[in-house]
Structure formats: C-alpha cells, structure tokens
Amino acid sequence: MSDLQKYIKKRTERDPEFAENYEVGYADFRIGIILRQARESAGLTQEEVAKRLQTNKSAISRIENHADDVRLSTIQKYAEAVGTNLQIRLSTS
Numbered sequence: 001m002s003d004l005q006k007y008i009k010k011r012t013e014r015d016p017e018f019a020e021n022y023e024v025g026y027a028d029f030r031i032g033i034i035l036r037q038a039r040e041s042a043g044l045t046q047e048e049v050a051k052r053l054q055t056n057k058s059a060i061s062r063i064e065n066h067a068d069d070v071r072l073s074t075i076q077k078y079a080e081a082v083g084t085n086l087q088i089r090l091s092t093s
Helices: 003-014 016-041 046-052 057-065 072-081
Strands: none
Touching: 003 016, 016 057, 016 072, 046 057, 046 072, 057 072
8 A cells, every 4th residue: 555545544534524525536536537548549639639529628628637527418528529438337336
C-alpha cells in the first residue's frame, strides 16, 4: 500500500465528510480519465474531438478534467465522436 493510499484510508476512517466527498470526487475524476484515454486510443486530439462535436477545445478539456457536471447525453456524444460505445453498468460488488 502506497503512502497516499495509507493517508486516504486513515483520513476516510476519521473524517466521514472527507470519505463521502472523496468517493464522489474520485468517481468524477475517473470518468474524465476514461474519456481522455478513449480519445487518445482513437489517436485524436482535443481539437479534433471538438470539431466532431461542433464545440471548442476548452469544452473538451473541461469534460476531461472536470467531469463532475457532465450530462449523460454529452458523454454519449463524446463516445461516438471517438468511435466508441457508451456502456453503463450497475453492480452491487
């Protein structure tokens, strides 16, 4: 376990507010990373995705870096623009 993982574990155990916000923040961060990785796997730049979505590069950057307030329909369009399919899975594990 890394020092960062140890810190997060200890902090979440003693600070319920941190624990709740960490999980939400991490999920948002992870969505942005997944989108960026899909774009990079497709060999596309942010500018190229922006053109496909008829928007500007800063909007794509915002989606990838601040995915906390992105609509599902926007993620679907982004997925199509990079040549992938959006799949959503709910799991109890």
